[in-house]
Amino acid sequence: MKEKKEKRHVSYAKWGLIFIAPFFIAYIIFSLAPQIITIYNAFFENYRSGLTIVGPNFVGLRNFVSLFTPDANGTIDILKYTGNTLLMWVEGAIPQIVIALLLAIFFTSYRLKIKGQGFFKAVIYMPNMIMASAFSMLFFTLFSNVGPVNQVIQAMGWADATIDFFSMTVTVRGMIALMNFLMWFGNTTILLMAGIMGIDQSMFEAANIDGANSLQTFFRVTLPLLKPILVYTIITAMIGGLQMFDVPQVLTNGFGVPNRTTMTLVMYLNNFLSGKNYGMSGAVSVILFIVTGILSLITFRSLRTQSEEA
Amino acid sequence: MKKLLALILASAMVLTMLAVPAFAEEAEAPAEEIVMHEGVTAEGEGTVFNIYAWNEEFKGFFEKYYQVPEGVTVNWIIVPSDGGAYQNALDEALLNQENASADDKVDMFLAEADYILKYTGSELTQDVGALGVTDFSNAYEYTVQAASDANGVVKGVSFQCCPSALIYRRSIAKDVLGTDDPAEVQEALSDWDKFAAVADQAKEKGYYMTASFAATYRPFSNNASTPWVVDGALQIPAEVQQWIDLTDSMMEKEESLTSGIWEDECTAQMFAEGKTMCYFGPAWYFNFSMGNAQDPEKGCPGDWAICEGPMAHFWGGTWILAPAGTDNPTMVADVMNTFINDEAVCEELVVNEAQFSNNQAVNGKFAEDPAFGVEFLGGQNATAVFVEMAKNIKFENGTIYDQLCNEGLQNNLQDFYRGGSTKDEALANFYKYINESYPEVVTP
Structure with a gap:
């Protein structure tokens, strides 16, 4: 009797493991191993001077110390570039999320019933399909001193002299934020739409019957239920x-003009790679990894507690 | 089905793109008999000849004028230079030279002046004299200096010489100086004080002296009397400092635009309606990079002329280097000798390819020839100007750091001239740029 029972019990667990194994193998080879090697490299002096290879010599935390050593003016470069990166991201991300949320609500609204949705969705997704470098070149040409934007401004009489957009921090950062916004809001819209469509339609109907207006529906029904997708x-x-x-x-030819105010962390990392400086670029990567981890944790925590309180 | 269709369309597009250049090359079949050098190799040497290059220029000349010896296959490894890709690929190959099989060894590679010292200063290249390239009497001295290491050992040759001239608009010169005659314009621009004075005059008449802040950079940097890096410390050479001072003053007086040499704002000034008097560049610059000036409707071909300008200098040019460990030493030497000493081939380069060859005797012939005028320059014989100038060009005090020093300084100072940073900030950013690329260099 007992034996029979055991025979009937077939374990499918190993098949599950086999099916997910390819992902883990690929992840270990192409993501985890490089990540560990990068961290390892960060503790070594290892670069090329011309054709001479210097290192690898173990130097402990020296690469990190030099990253956090202030320059003659008291600026710590890596903090400046972290600030640039975050600021430019926020400038682009706020409109990106707000507009995407609005569009997602319009597209999923059973009251509006927008026609030709497929067309609009394709159009707003389109900028994401252009290569970022091509998009940057386009902006570079548009906003150059002899570009169409300057020509229009002068033809309209809005300014007498040429406006050099690349000499002002505000405009260069603005261009970068605008491009990132244009490239990514379509993608976010689609994600959020999927999130909203996942919400039970009866919730909206119930709110409607209870006499909630659109704003109330959005803040009391849509937003709380959308929170997991929004956090993601x-x-x-x-x-x-x-x-x-x-x-x-x-856009800035790698120089982060003006005065390195648009230099991002990865551009900084890339500068070190011109001399194949694996030590310093490894150290920048580690810092980027830590910053990303901390910020993701903060975002995750703060949004989750809010939703739990609600 | 849709996917299949898309795939077919996409591959059709890619195939067309690949096919077009192939057809174009065929269409260029030469009409008349071309002189070809019969290549030689020695018994027991390799059968595969690997050449590293970043574009097709030399490949074109090689295939047209060099008859590859029987039994040898030439294998071109062409990696575009964008983002340092060419040097990366070449460095890997050279560092792996010892372990590579005979057929995979690099037998010859091309390099530009900006980074040639990285290779000539290394043991990965070899003395071409030992291979049999010994006669440099007809080559221009600077092309030999450029290919030599610190001890004067020559490690390559150049198949072209690129003396760079001052290219001016005849009509503007007439308005500003009262003459467009090259000899008289040269007299008025023969040193930098005179150049600055003419810039003031041009400004008064409503012209720009140059269209780019960097137009005047190369004459100064080419003639630097000290290297960029001395005893491991970065030092701005006196001549480059002189350029900074001149440019500071010109930018303050708005005698030049703030754009880079290759930017639209600079090249837009080449149109007939442009207000810029001077450009600097060699023959390839006015032949291939002044398209706006050559435009039949909006351009002004014929309204240009060249003179030596304040300082002899060069711009561009390609050198052929011999890596250590090649298995085709005879053929390497033969190719090098062909492109500097085979007068028939050098003549073909001048006549058919608009090159200024690296053979003084050949160039001298064309300098005398009145039929050899350039229409774009109002019939002026450019070769005659270059022949004199090329003798005065120097290639001294080079370091492996030069390329990034030159690029970094110009780009960071451009930010200052555009108003994006102060001069101190610009210089500090330049030093940071050098430190990031070369941690071993001490900066102020």
Whole structure:
């Protein structure tokens, strides 16, 4: 009797493991191992001077110490670049999330019933399909001293002299934020739409019957129920934002003009790679990793506690 | 089905893009007989000849004018130089040279002046004299200096010489100086004080002296009397400091635009309606990079001329270097000798390829020839100007740091000239840039 029972019990557990194994193998080879090697490299002096390879020599925390040593003017570069990165991300992310949320609500509203949704969705997603570098080149040309934007401004008589957009921090950061916003709001819209459509339609109907207006429905029904997806969207956007590179790199030719105020963390890292300086770029990567981890945790915590309180 | 269709369309597009250049090359079939150098190799040497390059320029000349010896296959490894990709690929190959099989060894590679010292100063390149390239009597001295290491051992040759001239608008010169004759304009611009004075005159008449803050950079940096890095410390050479002072003053008086050499604002000034008097550049610059000036409708071909300007200098050029460990030493030497000493081939380069060859005797012939005028320059014989100038060009005090020092200084100072930073900030950013690339260099 007992034996029979045991025979009937077939374990499918190993199949589950086999099915998910490819992901883990790929993850270990292509993500985890490089990550560990990067951290390891951060503790070594290892670069190339011309064709001469210097190192690797173990130097302990020296790379980190030099990253946090202030320059002659008392500026700690890596903090400045972290600040630049976060600021430019926030400038782009606020409109990105707000507009995407609005659009997602319009598109999913059973009252509005917008026609030609497929078309609009494709159009707002379109900018994401352009290569970031091509997009940057476009902006570079548009806003150059002899570009169309300056021509229009002068033709309209809004300014007498040429406006050099690349000499002002506000405009360069603004351009970068605008590009990131344009490239990503479509993607966010689609994610949030999926989130809203996942909410039980009867909730909206119930709110409607109870006499809630659109604003009340949004703040009392949609937003609380959307929170998990919203948290996910914000965290992924933030991780992407901290790794901001291609747009400012191409737009400012890697120099972060004006006066390195648009230099991001990954651009800084890339500067070290021109001399194949694995030690210093490894150290910057580790810091980027820690910053990303901390910020993600803070976002996750704060949004989760809020929703629990609600 | 849709996916399949998309795939077919996409591959069709890619195939067309690949096919077009192939057709274009075929269409260029030469009409007349071309002189070709018969290549030689020695018994027991390799059958595969690997050449590293970053574009097709030399490949074109090589295939047209060099008859590859029988039994040898030439293998071109072309990696575009964008983002340092060419040097990365080449460095890996050279560092791996010892372990590579005979057929995979690098036999020859091309390099530009900006970074040639990285290779000539290394043991990964070899003395071409030992291979049999010994006659440099016809080559221009600076091209030999550039390919030599610190002890004067020559490690390569250049198949072209790129003396860079002052290119001016005839009509503006007439308005400002009262003449457009190259000899008289040269007299008025023969040193930097005169250049600055003419810039003031041009400004008064409503012209710009140069369209880019960096237009005048190369003459100064080429003639630097000290290296960028002395005893491991970065030092701005006196001549480069002189350039900074001149440019500071010109920018303050708005005698030049703040744009970079390759930016639209600078090249837009080449149109007929442009207000810029001077550009600096070699033959390839006015032949291939002044498209706006050559535009049949909006340009002004013929309204240009060249003179030596305040300082002899060069811009660009490609060197052929010999890596250590090649298995085709005879052919390496043969190719090098062909492109500097085979007069028939050098003549073809001048006549068919608009090159200023690296053979003084050949260039001298064309300098005398009145039929050799350039239409774009109002019929002026450019070769005659270059022949004299090329003798005065120097390539001294180079370091492996030069490329990034030159780029970093110009780009960071551009930020200052545009108003994005103060001069101190710009210089501090330049030092940071150097430190990030070269941790071993001490900066002020």
